[in-house]
Amino acid sequence: MIKNKINLSLVTAMMITTCSYAGTVTAPNSIDIKLSGDIELKAVSEKTDSEKISKRTAEVNLNLDATLKNGIKVFTTFKAFDGTQGQTTAGAENTDDGFKTKIAYAVIPLMKGNGKIVAGLTPMITYGTDAFDDGGEAWQGAVSIPVAKGVKVTVVSKVLNEEEVDSNKGDSGANAIRVDTKINNIMIGAKYANGYKNKADGFTGAEATTELKSKVFMTYVTGRIAGLNVGFEYARKDITKVGANAMQQFKDIQVGYFTSVEKEIGKFTTGLSYLNLSKGMKGGDDFKVGLILDGNIDSSVTKDTTAFVVPIKYKINDKFTTNITLIKAEVLEESTKEIDLGLTYAMDENVEMKIETGKYMHKNSTNDQTNMQLAVAIKF
Structure with a gap:
């Protein structure tokens, strides 16, 4: 499902x-x-030094x-x-x-x-730890075949966006090949992709109409080693921006890596993870760092982002579970901290209620934020 x-x-x-x-x-x-x-179902409250927002x-x-x-x-x-x-679009009524x-x-x-x-129109297929997935659905065609015992090769072509049927204006997508293998309880994989985006974001000195091409390499390791759940993922994007004038070309190399370890000790589950983003690399859309510091964090060409995350979960009984998450980060090289607390109540196998609160503390105190949310998850 x-x-x-x-x-x-x-x-x-x-x-x-x-x-x-x-x-x-x-x-x-x-x-x-x-x-x-x-x-x-969620009710969310967000409070900063300048405003308070409540939304459902x-x-x-x-x-x-x-x-x-x-x-x-x-x-x-x-x-x-x-x-x-x-x-x-803002104010759209449709x-x-x-x-x-x-x-x-x-x-x-x-x-x-x-x-x-x-x-067909497929969901985002999680790759590795999902730390650098772009997220979203895409029109896709893929063929996956085994080439040796425990080794699978997948060839993928997908269209992320198509603005005009009879031209490639605004089109974006990617073609990729990936190899995955399983060794005991460990999954190892690598992916290489060529991406394209027409009429991409402009850049200094270029005309409005631009083209963006990228070469992406990703590799991952996930699984269980010596009683520990481990994860590692590395991503590199070589990006070329081309203007209407072929002489207008700029190249960027974005890099990111993520590593994590987790251990279950009785009713406790704890661990440590580390994320590093540089040269404009973004975290995955579905990659959750904290309640406030989520997967939308990114870096810039000149400023890196790093984060240490310590999650602690305690199962009180079959119905109640509590959790705390501690985060120490340098977001665009500015110091931040976050503490999240949560309590989950499993009403039955189909209904779950959770209340969470998070405190985000920035180097500049005017950027501090406090969030609280009540969520009800229902499966049927």
Whole structure:
């Protein structure tokens, strides 16, 4: 099941749970259809030295998955959400903004199920630790085949954006090849991609119409070693910006790496992770550092970003779990700290409630921030 997050008021959450449904339907022609979904409801308060913001948002995901008798699987997710989240421009009013098809793709087995073809509007496929994933859905075609015992090769071509049908104006996408292998409890992989973006962000001395090309190399290691959960990922992007005048070319090399270790000790789970971003590299869209310092952190051409993170989780009993996260970071070479506290209550296997608070302390005290959020997660 594709898990997506949704936000709403607590009262609305309780109303939704009274009419949820889950199940599997078997059609006469032996097509198995599964209907499911998941929701996360949030009320958020953000307070800085200059303002206080309270907000509630809502998203609902409905998954409709089918398995055909020839082994082909079709996955579809429809997403409904608060219209203000779907506005593509400030003040936009579009009735379609509150609903969209999030994913719609097919998985076709090859080589007696050892390989596969994936085609359609696919979700973000997590790579390695997900520290540097770009996130989002994309139109994609991919072929994955085994080349040796435990070794798999995947070739991918995807379109991230297409503004005009009859031209490449505003188009962006990538072509990539990746190799993954499993050795005991360890996964190791590497990926090389060529990315493109037409009419990219402008740069000094260039005309408005530009082109951006990138060569991306990523490698990762994840798994369990000597009772420790470990993760490592390295990413490098060689980026070339080309203006309307071919003589206008600028090159950047962005680099990032992430490493983590985690250990379970009785009811406690703790660990340490380290993130380093340089030359403009960004953290992954779905990579969560803290409640306030999230995956949108980045670096600049001249200023790096680093972060040490210590998560501590304690399972009180089958219903309650508490957690604390300590963060020491240099964001664009400016010192910051963050402390997050959370309490999770598992009402049952389908409903979970969580309250979190975070305090973000910046070198410049006027940039301090305090957040609190109440979330209700529902699976059906």
